[in-house]
Amino acid sequence: MYSTPKEEIESRISALQSLMRQNGFEGAIILQRADLFYYSGTGQDAHLFVPVEGDPLLLVRKSFERAVADSPLQHISEVKSFSQLKQSINGTGHGIKKLGMELDVLPVNNFRIYEDLFPGTEIADVSPLVKINRMVKSPYELAIMKRAAELNTRMFSFVLEVLKEGMTEMELSAHLEAFYRQNGHQGFVRVRSFNQEVFYGHVMSGSNLAVPSCSVGPTGGPGTNASMPQGAGLKPIGRHEPVSIDYVGSVDGYIVDQARTFYVGEPPEKFVRAHNVAIAIQEAVVKRGLPGTAAEELYDISLEMAKEAELLEGFQGYPPVPFLGHGVGLELDEFPVIGRKSPHILQENMVVAIEPKFIFPGEGMAGIENTFVVTASGLKRITHFDDSIQVVPC
Template sequence: MHEIRLTPKTEIDARIRHLQAQLAEEGVDAALIIHHTNMFYYSGTSQSGHLLIPRQGEPLLMVRRSFGRARAESPLAQILDVQSLKLLPALLAEYGCASERVGLELDLLPVNLYHRYLGLFPNTEFVDISMLTRRQRMIKSPYEIELLEASAAVLDAVFAKVPAWLHAGMPELELASRFEAGMRQRGFGGGARMRSFNQDFFMGNVHAGKSAAVPSFFDGPVGGPGTSPAGNPQGAGWGCLQRNEPVYIDYASCIDGYIADETRMFCVGRMPEDMRAAYEAALAVEAAVLARARPGVLWEELYQRALEVVADTGLGDFFMGPGPDRVRFVGHGVGLELDELPVLAPKLRQPLEAGMVFALEPTFVFPGGAVGIENTHLVEATGIRTLTRAPREIVCVS
C-alpha cells in the first residue's frame, strides 16, 4: 500500500530560511502566502488559509479549512484555526510581526481580495513577492529531484503500455482514458497545476492525425479539439485512430505534487515519410539544444539554437504550432507547476543554473497531424541529465 508522503521538516525549514533571506535583502517585513502552490511549498500542506513568514522568526500558519488536516500534514510548530480575515491584523500584532512592508503574490491575487487587505492594513505597504517565490522554486533540491524522477518513471511505465493498446478505429478518448488510468494507478493525483491566468490543463493530449492541428486557448504547440467548446476545450476529441497517420501523445505526470512532461509518437500501420522526416528534425533540434545547454548559457540562446536547426530543415512555418497559433518558446520549467521557470524563449537573458528542471518540446504541426518529442531535463553542474527515458523511436504497430 502506498503511504502518503509528507514533506520533511528539514526541507520546509530550508525553504523558509531562503525566503527570509530574500525578504531581508528586499527590505520586506514579512510574506503573506495565500496561493495553494506556495502554501504547499513553504508549509507542507495545501489547506486553505494564510501563511505568515516574517523576515525573522518562526512562521505562523493560519488555517481556514481544514485545520485538522493542516496540523497532520505540516511540520510547522505554530498552526492556528483562523476563520475570518478580520482577525489577521490582531494576530500579526500579537505575534509581534512588523507589517510596514508586507509581500503578497500579486501576480495572481484577486483584486477584490487585495482591496480587503488594504482595508485591514491601512498603514501597510504591500509589495509583490511573486518573482521571489518563483525564482526560489526554480532551483530544485535533491528531495524535489527525487520526486521529479518518480514522476518521470510513471510516464515511462505507461508509455511502455501504449503499443499493446493501439488499433485502427480506436477513439482518441479511449486511448486517453487508458493512459490516464495507467498514471492514476501509479499514484498520479489527477491534475497538473498552472500559474498563468486562465491556463487550465487536464492531464495531457492524445491526437490522431489532423486532430493535433486544431488550435486551442492553451499556450502550447498542440491544442486539440477536446470534447466541447465548454469547460476545457483541448486535448483528445471524438475522433478515432486511422491507419498510416501520426498518433501524438503528450502527458504530464504529477507525483507528490511534482510534474514531469513527456511526448512520444506512435502509428497504426506506417508513418508517412514526410511526418517521419519532420520527426527526425525534432530529434535534431532536441540534440542541438541539449548539446548547448549547461549552467551559464542564457535561456534565449537555447531558443535561438532551436531556430537555427529548424531553419536548415525548411520546416520553420510549422515549428511550435501552425501559423498565427505558434507559441514563442521551445521549453518550459516544471516542478509544482507546469509553467515554471526557466522558459526557453526570446528576450529572456537569464542563465541556466544547476538545479533547474525544464521540459524541452520541439514540435512540428501540419494540417495532417503533429510530430514532436518532449523530455524533462535536469541541469547539473556539468551539463544535462534527462529524467524521462521512454524510447525515442516512433513506435508503429500493425
C-alpha cells in the same frame, strides 16, 4: 510522518526570507495552493505568514487537524475569520510597512480585502521571488520527479497495449488516465497561468494535432466542446497518422512533462524526417544547456536548426509559440522559460521540459518532449521512454 521533511521546509523559508530582505519586504502572506504546499508542507485552506526574520506562522481555516499532521512548522494556529488573521499576524510583533502577496494569481476582490485588513501597509507582489526560489530543485524534489518519470515510462509502454485503429482520442485518453489513477496520479496538473486548466495533458491524432486552440503550447487540439477547446476529441484514430501523447506524470505533487508520437502502421516519410530533426534539436540543446547559459540562447539554437532543415514554418506551432521549453515542478509553467527574450540564466538543478515540435496544417505534428535537469555537464534526462516513433502493427 510529515508530507515534506522539516529540513526541506526550513531551507525554503530561509531562501525566501533572504530574497525578501534583498527586496525590502518585511513580511509575506502565502496563499496560492502550490506555494503554500512548497513552504509549509500542507495544501489545506490556510495563510502562511513569513516574516523577514524569525519563524513563519501557519494560520489554518480548514482543516486544522490535517494541516498539523502535514506540516513540520512549529507555529500552527486555527483561524476562522479575517479579524483573527489580522490579530495573529499583528500579534507576532512585526510592524509591516511592505507586505508581500502573490499578486500574479490573487483575485482583485480578495486583494481589496487584504488592503482593508492592513491599512497603511504597502502590499507588493512577492510572486517573482517565490518563482525564483522554486525554480532550482533540491535533491529531495529531484528524487520525487524521477519517480514521476518512472510512472510515465510505464504509461507510455501501456499505450502500445491499448492503441487501436478506429478508437477515438477520448477512448485512448480514458485508458491512459485510468492507468494513471490506478498508479497514484493526483488527477490534475497545476498551472499558474490564468485560464490554462490542464487535467493530464493532451491526446490528439492526425489533423487534430494541427488545430489551433487556447493552449499556450505548440499544440492544442479541438477538445470535446467549445467550453473546453483543447485536448482529446471524438475523432477516430486512423492508420498512418500521428498520435501524440503529451502527458504530465505526477507523484506527490511533483510533475514531469513528456510527449511521444505513436502510429498505427508505418509513418509517412515527411513526419519521420521532421521527428529526426526534433531529436537533433533536443540533442544540441542538451549539450549546450550548461549552467551560465542564457535560456534564450537555447531557443535561438532551435530556430536556426529548424531553419536549416527548411522546417521553420510550423516550428513550435501554427502560428508558433515563442518558446522551446519551460520549467516544471509543482506546476507546469514554472521558471525558467526557454524562449525568446527570456531573462533566465541556467543554473544547476533547474528542471526544464524541452519540446521541439513541427506542425503540418491539416495533417498533424512531428516532435518530442522530455524533462531534463541542468547539470555541470549539460542537460540530463529525467524521462527515459524511447525517443523514437512508436509503431503499432495494423
